[in-house]
Amino acid sequence: EIRIGASVSATGPAAFLGDPEAKTLEMLVEQINENGGINGEEIALTLYDDGGDPNKARTFATRLIEDDEVVAIIGGSTTGTSMSILSVSEDNEIPFISLAGAIEIIDPVKPFTFKTPHTDRMACQKIFEDMQKRQITTIGMISGTDGFGASMQAQCKDVVGEYGITVAADETYNPTDADMTTQLTKIRNTEGVQAVLNPGFGQGPSIVTRNYRQLAIDLPLYQSHGVASDGFIELAGAEAAEGVRLPGTALLIADQLGADDPQKPVVDAYKTAFEEKTGTSVGTFGGYAHDAFLILTDAITRAGSAEPQAIRDAIESTSGLAGTTGIYNMSAEDHLGLDLSAFRMLEIKGGEWTVVE
Amino acid sequence: MLTVEGLRSRYGRIEVLHGIDLHVDSGEIVTVVGANGAGKTTLLKCLSGTQPVSGGTITFRGEGLTGLPAHRRPARGLTQSPEGRQIFTNLTVEENLRLGAYLFTDDRVEKDMEDAFAMFPILREKRNLAAGGLSGGQQQMLAMARALMGRPSCLLLDEPSMGLAPIIVQQIFDVVSGLKALGVTVLLVEQNAFGALKIADRGYVMETGRITMSGAAADLIADPRIREAYLGI
Amino acid sequence: MTALLSVEGLGISFGGLKAVNDVSFTVQPREITSVIGPNGAGKTTLFNMISGVYQPGSGRVVLGGEDVTGMAPHLLARRGMSRTFQNLQIFQSMTVLENAIAGYHLQERGPVLADLFNLPSSRRRAAAAQAGARELLARVGLDRAAEREAGNLSYGALKRLEIARALALSPKILLLDEPAAGCNAVETEEIDHLIAEVAKSGVAILLVEHDMKMVMRISNHIVVLDHGEKIAEGDPASVSRNPAVIAAYLGTDAGTEAAHADG
Amino acid sequence: MAELLQFLFSGVTVGAVYALVALGFTIIYNASDVVNFAQGEFVMLGGMLTFVCHAAGLPLPLAALIAIVVTSAIGVAMNKLAIEPARGAPVVSLIIITIGASIFIRGGAQLLFGKQIHSFPAFSGDTPLRIGGATILPQSLWVIGGAVVVFVGLWLFFTRTLTGRAVLATSNNRLAAQLVGINTGFVMTLSFALSAGIGALAGVLATPITLTSYDVGLAFALKGFAAAMLGGMGNPKGALAGGFLLGLIEALTAGYLSSQYKDAAAFVVILLVLFFMPQGLFGAKSTERV
């Protein structure tokens, strides 16, 4: 038996991330055990819900390592919880794969810490690349004040200059706000704004999108990968969401992937299984957990051992591994292993995701 | 009309009524006198149902009251004017009186209210003011008036004369005597034992949770022990 | 003779009602000055203004030569004023003893840090207060109830506890609002003696009470209020014979009773 | 001008939601002096149950009705099972019970309904109304109308009916209430039913705008509580005014100062108001003589 631990935010303000992650991990463990486990050993998953509270996450990390004696940890749905877990896992030399966005988690590189999601920065870069192509030079931003939104807002403002774009209006909303017409009106009335970018997750972006339509703003609207799932279209309404662009992963366009796409098999398999099991549509975040688990099991298989040190070494040598998010190539300098190509710029047309090219 | 047998009651583990026996006949005024802490208030609270009974029985008009919640007793005709007045401080004087007649919706409510105002004219003056702003004595009058609004057939009065000016004390005792004429039965707890015994038919003396003496009011007034211990004469 | 307390033209209104209007009188040390009057005459309100619970609308309160009009109660307490309440104000969840000790606050208070660290100075202050409090409880007959939770006492007992707490301040002037309410004739007499004794020890006493026997027996001086105004003032004998007072307040019965006690 | 108008529209829309939640607080508070921190969960249940029933194929009005009735029943159950057995407990203990109830209801909703965010169609479509260059959604008018209607109803209830006064009497002095024959148990049951019903109504009206999920209750409770305190707890007038005021402050701050600190501005205003009016705008000063 190989003991693996996980601490995700299955409830609380980040449940939007943690819930699909928890479900994904449980499902994958079940699948792998049905197929005889890894190297003939079953996997025992201990999964805790840290509710998005970094303090709890640290306690659970301690518990996983000291009490449950796991050989590796997946989790940390948010940056805060990930940072809390990693300081424990590094101390105890247990490999940890984070599911959170911030670049600080793996930069500077820490020996036992890895992560699967692209960084916020990459999402920003992808979006700005697209804007550049459309000759957009002045934008307005409206960001959620939750960790996800705030972090991406900062990263975007950090790299925006590299694309010759200026942020002329910079507004925020709280994750529980009910109406964003005020902020959007301000952005609309700002001189020269050619497009609007909305980093955020949860219901905020849906409301922004609806208010956008209510105010009949006819500038391009960009959302973040935080809302990359079918649920977003449903909530915002296909009509309001028409034309919205965002950087997404292969998961959302599984049926549009070419037969030769290396990600196709893994994306298809995950999507079918998840949607069948939970009755809800797949999203980016569940995909992160899927990839973390994939990287971990792949590493254990290759290492032929369930020793933490061996697993760590094997993870670091992951190469060409196709996940739902992208193709992972880890190295001693890069504990993420994704590049920009993992993101695809998507646009909602007629209530469906389409690839912009 | 009201019969109490072997009544016991306790606060927590401390028993303060150790088996009280008393009865009040229809149309009678009966008074209970006793020192501070004797248990008079506790007795009345047991009767009105706001204090749990741990033993004995209370029979009112031939029916046991045990287990009947406090709020259903006024409907049976048993009404209390409690110690410490317990008025609705945030409501107006008039609202207090109307709530006194909470169980009735007929026209008599208005008439009763007029009667109450006639009895205590100051209440009419203050009818639209919050009762909490009344002076102590005015509140006491309100408590009495509110109890009368409930059209009791048996009225439990806990120190109705407390804090009242002598002239009003007189009036209160007159009112209580007048109730007798209307056929209302009264159980009166008073520190003004002299005044109470003067208008009462019978009296009980209570000491540390027990009835130690009882008899016709006139006899009690004359009893030297009572005169010394309670009347201070 | 200089008065300890003098009230000069004091007045206050509540939404148009002149609850107290232009009332003046003085209170001497060692004397018991009673304020009587019908219900709602403004006696308690007068107390509330003198003791700083209400801000007077007009007039002055002078205590020991100092103008203390509208001064906060805790500052008045430091200047030797203490009072009881008509509507009991007991520290319900504290023990009877602790209630009495609270009366010693001014003597026992000290730097909060000393209290936090339980320094000897803090312990000394507390111990002194406790000894005093026990004595006082004995004086009002509550020593046996010292360790009980105050909220569990009967009404009459609470009245006496309030008096004990007020005495704990070793006041120069003591305001008593109906101290005998809820006590029978015999108990009233005990309170009587207590008050007289306190007055004799040099304290000025201002008393509100409806028990005319008591008032007439122990007062040196009586002020009569009606509808917020002073309608009479004088010694017990003259006041109890005053027809205006009898009409407004005493009624015939009590009037004779009072005169009887007086005679 | 159009800009200001748009901010105002945004303010009253959000304010009406706050007002509805705040109005829900008043009844239970008036009956028991307890601020029911589970009030937000009633709002959540209103939205969630309507969604579930609607998704199951029921017409929207029927779904909403069911949601309100079921939520009222849950309110009554909460009173019977959790509040009434604790009668006589200190108010803080009762508050902790309501917090416990709110966690419990949230936990239950999470199990039953999952963690997805949901919504249902607006009652009168999504086509915005244009007024003076600004736009407002028809659903906003529903919410505003709902707040006003509930306010008028409550106001009449408390000032014109004997039952309304019995509710006030119960919180003012429970013992005395029993002595005049008020069934205080029933008053509490009624209060919880009404409060929960109003909460659910808020959820039904607001969800097409705010969306709903199992955990929206807390935010509603917090804002509703703040609004009710700003206006003066217990007074329907205060709840209405407090709600709208809070919404407007937020919108205008976001519009003219900083969207980041709009909630901060709201609380600064509350602190300022309380500094000068310690009972809120319309709160009754309790008259307790000494």
Add this chain to the structure above:
Amino acid sequence: MKISAKSATLLVLVVLVALSPMLFPSGYYYRVGALIFVNAIAVTGIVILTGYAGQISLGHAGFAGIGAYACALAPVHLGLHPALALVLGAAISAVLAFLVGRPILRLKGYYLGVATLGFGILVSMVLNNERQLTGGPDGMEVPELGLRGLLRDAGIDLTNGQFWYFLCGIILILAAWLALNLFNSPTGRALRALHGSEVAARTVGVDVARLKLQAFVISAVYASVSGSLLALQNKFITPDVAGFMHSIEMVTMAVLGGVGSVLGAIFGAAVLTLLPQVLTVFAEYEQLVLGLVMMLVMIFLPQGLLPSILRKVRGKDE
């Protein structure tokens, strides 16, 4: 010899802190123990404010936030040793409590509740929004306290978990000792008196405004120290520490355990800290059970766990 409630409480605490480790099967239990102690320190402050003085605060996490971020920021920006940063945080909290307390402590009941709530929210909003300084919602790292190394040099080699367990345990005992001293001291009595009746307290000479402020400041320092210890222990801190939920948690712990008594409140902190750890076995049902437990305790033990249990044991049931 009759042993006073104070000595009994302290004795129980010392024994528990010292002997519990003998039952610990793994290092994880030290972590939970340390967390209990950290929470208990804040909750002891609530006992002083709410239990003694009867004032509600729904924003005390704000002070915990100040304590926590002082330890994160002061070493970096001011070059202070983290232990001194803790002291600095406590001082800032005290000053802030003094300034804020003045105007808002005039308010009563829920109005004080909403005002303190506002204060807490303002603090957490600043921590969330001033990203350059605080790292925003993602939080920031906190420097190592460094004391453990010193101890090791002195020959006492503790694991990280053990170190924090004993450090927080000792500070808790100290905090409890102070609070217990206060209870029966003149100041404590005055606080409890104003809780009972403000007017009466005033007329016996209690400067009510000043005493409330003292209680508020002291409890703020408790919360601040608790926040600092949490930050130093976790070596990473997010604005959650100052959040509304944390404030509510403090009050809940105190009331659940028995807000009138120090030991009760500490017991409450222990129960509510342990509960989520135990409830992990219920997975999905965790919230449901947590809410249920809270309700049941308050229904059946309305005075709080410990006081109600003690009452039952002594037979003074009510």
